[in-house]
Amino acid sequence: MRRLGIILLLVINVLTINALRAQQAPIFTNFSxxxxxxxxxxxxxxxxxxxxxxxxNQWTGFKDDVTGKVVSPRTFFxxxxxxxxxxxxxxxxxxxxxxxxxxxxxxxxxGYSYHFDLGMGTLGVGLALCLNNRNVDFxxxxxxxxxxxxxxxxxQSDMLFDMNFGMFYMVPETFYVAVSTTxxxxxxxxxxxxxxxxxxxxxxxxxxxxxxxxxxQFNNPKFMLNPSMMVLSDIASTQINASARLWYNNKFSxxxxxxxxxxxxxxxxxxxxxxxxxxxYDINTMGLKLPGSHEVxxxxxxxxxxxxxxx
Numbered sequence: 452m453r454r455l456g457i458i459l460l461l462v463i464n465v466l467t468i469n470a471l472r473a474q475q476a477p478i479f480t481n482f483s484x485x486x487x488x489x490x491x492x493x494x495x496x497x498x499x500x501x502x503x504x505x506x507x508n509q510w511t512g513f514k515d516d517v518t519g520k521v522v523s524p525r526t527f528f529x530x531x532x533x534x535x536x537x538x539x540x541x542x543x544x545x546x547x548x549x550x551x552x553x554x555x556x557x558x559x560x561x562g563y564s565y566h567f568d569l570g571m572g573t574l575g576v577g578l579a580l581c582l583n584n585r586n587v588d589f590x591x592x593x594x595x596x597x598x599x600x601x602x603x604x605x606x607q608s609d610m611l612f613d614m615n616f617g618m619f620y621m622v623p624e625t626f627y628v629a630v631s632t633t634x635x636x637x638x639x640x641x642x643x644x645x646x647x648x649x650x651x652x653x654x655x656x657x658x659x660x661x662x663x664x665x666x667x668q669f670n671n672p673k674f675m676l677n678p679s680m681m682v683l684s685d686i687a688s689t690q691i692n693a694s695a696r697l698w699y700n701n702k703f704s705x706x707x708x709x710x711x712x713x714x715x716x717x718x719x720x721x722x723x724x725x726x727x728x729x730x731x732y733d734i735n736t737m738g739l740k741l742p743g744s745h746e747v748x749x750x751x752x753x754x755x756x757x758x759x760x761x762x
Contacts, residue, residue: 476633476658477526477549479505480708480716480731481748482681482692487530488545489660489683490617490631491562491577495534495541499754502531507746510735515552523742524551532564540565540575553588560615572622579615581633584608585640585653609640613655628663658685673700694718704729713737714744726751 479485484503486493506527513523532543541564549556562579586608617631634655642652664679674697681692696706696718706718714736720729726749733744 476656476683476685477507477547478683478690478710479507479526479748480692480710480718480733480744480746481505481729482662482694483664483677483679484729484748484750485528485530486619486629486662487532487543488528488547488560489615489633489658490619490629490662491543491560491579491615492564492575492617492619492629492631494532494543494562494564494575494577495566496564496573496575496619496621497532497752498534499752500531500533501750501752502529503748503750504529505746505748507744509733509744510741511745512742522552525549534566538563538565540577543577543579545579555586555588556583557586558583562615564617564619569620570622571625572620572627575617575619575621577615577617577619581613581615583611583613583634583638583655585611607643609653611638611640611653611655612636613638617660624666626663626665629660631660633658633660656685658683674698675701677704677706696720725753 476489484505487501487503504527507525509524509526511523512521514520515522526547526549528545528547530543530545532541534541543560543562543564545558545560547558558581560579560581562577564575564577567574567576586606588606590605614635615631615633616635617629619627619629619631621627634657636655637657638655640653661682662680664677667676667678669675677696677698679694679696681694683690690713691711692708694706694708694716696704698704702722704718704720708716708718708731710716710733714733716731716733718729718731720727722728729748729750731744731746731748733746735741735743
């Protein structure tokens with residue numbers, strides 16, 4: 452059974468039907484370390500410079516049964532945000548690269564969040580402008596029928612302009628809740644060329660997110676429990692993540708994440724001189740004999756004292 456061939460043919464079909472649908476947005480097990488990528492309302496809420504990077508190798512070692520090449524999906528992103536008091540909020544920037552088989556996508560975003568004092572916390576309302584470069588090398592496809600006119604030929608690419616919007620409410624060291632939308636405009640690119648007989652084109656992957664988290668402090672101040680959840684949906688499909696992480700002395704953490712009908716994930720992390728390093732291993736539960744996934748995240752936060760005059 453050519454497992455990868457079937458998966459890639461499904462991707463091709465998604466890209467080439469007349470009423471083209473978008474690809475599902477990348478996912479991260481350490482989703483609490485990726486809020487700046489999916490929700491511009493988060494920008495500046497950390498009260499200092501907040502920089503992070505994450506690398507995810509999904510289904511590590513997964514091979515194309517035809518070519519024998521390792522084609523496991525890989526995603527990498529870097530992001531940073533900081534508050535700017537004179538603007539009444541914060542600014543943020545991110546760069547993401549995602550590879551799936553012979554599809555290669557790169558996105559860049561730059562945005563701003565305005566902060567409102569609301570009750571005991573702060574509400575950030577943000578907007579980010581995005582450039583998404585979509586690239587698919589159809590020459591690597593192995594269709595069941597050769598020279599299929601419905602499949603474009605050669606390498607096809609396009610640049611899409613879009614926006615992300617989000618609202619993020621946070622009560623420091625207590626709880627947070629947020630909603631956001633990526634690829635808000637669901638931009639559509641030019642028609643794909645080559646021998647394709649369809650009007651297929653790249654389309655932005657509009658995705659809706661709902662996230663929430665809480666910090667529970669035990670009687671012993673060295674222990675803190677951080678449950679959190681994320682629901683993301685592109686209307687066609689919905690994914691639910693439920694996570695719990697136990698922290699010891701704000702230096703070490705252990706936890707588990709459950710991705711509904713997909714995986715059970717083990718989490719571990721530690722902090723060294725302000726640098727937080729997190730690792731996650733996903734145990735596949737879909738029953739397709741897919742290997743596990745690895746994810747590493749590194750983040751660094753430090754506060755800025757804007758009231759001091761520079762020397």
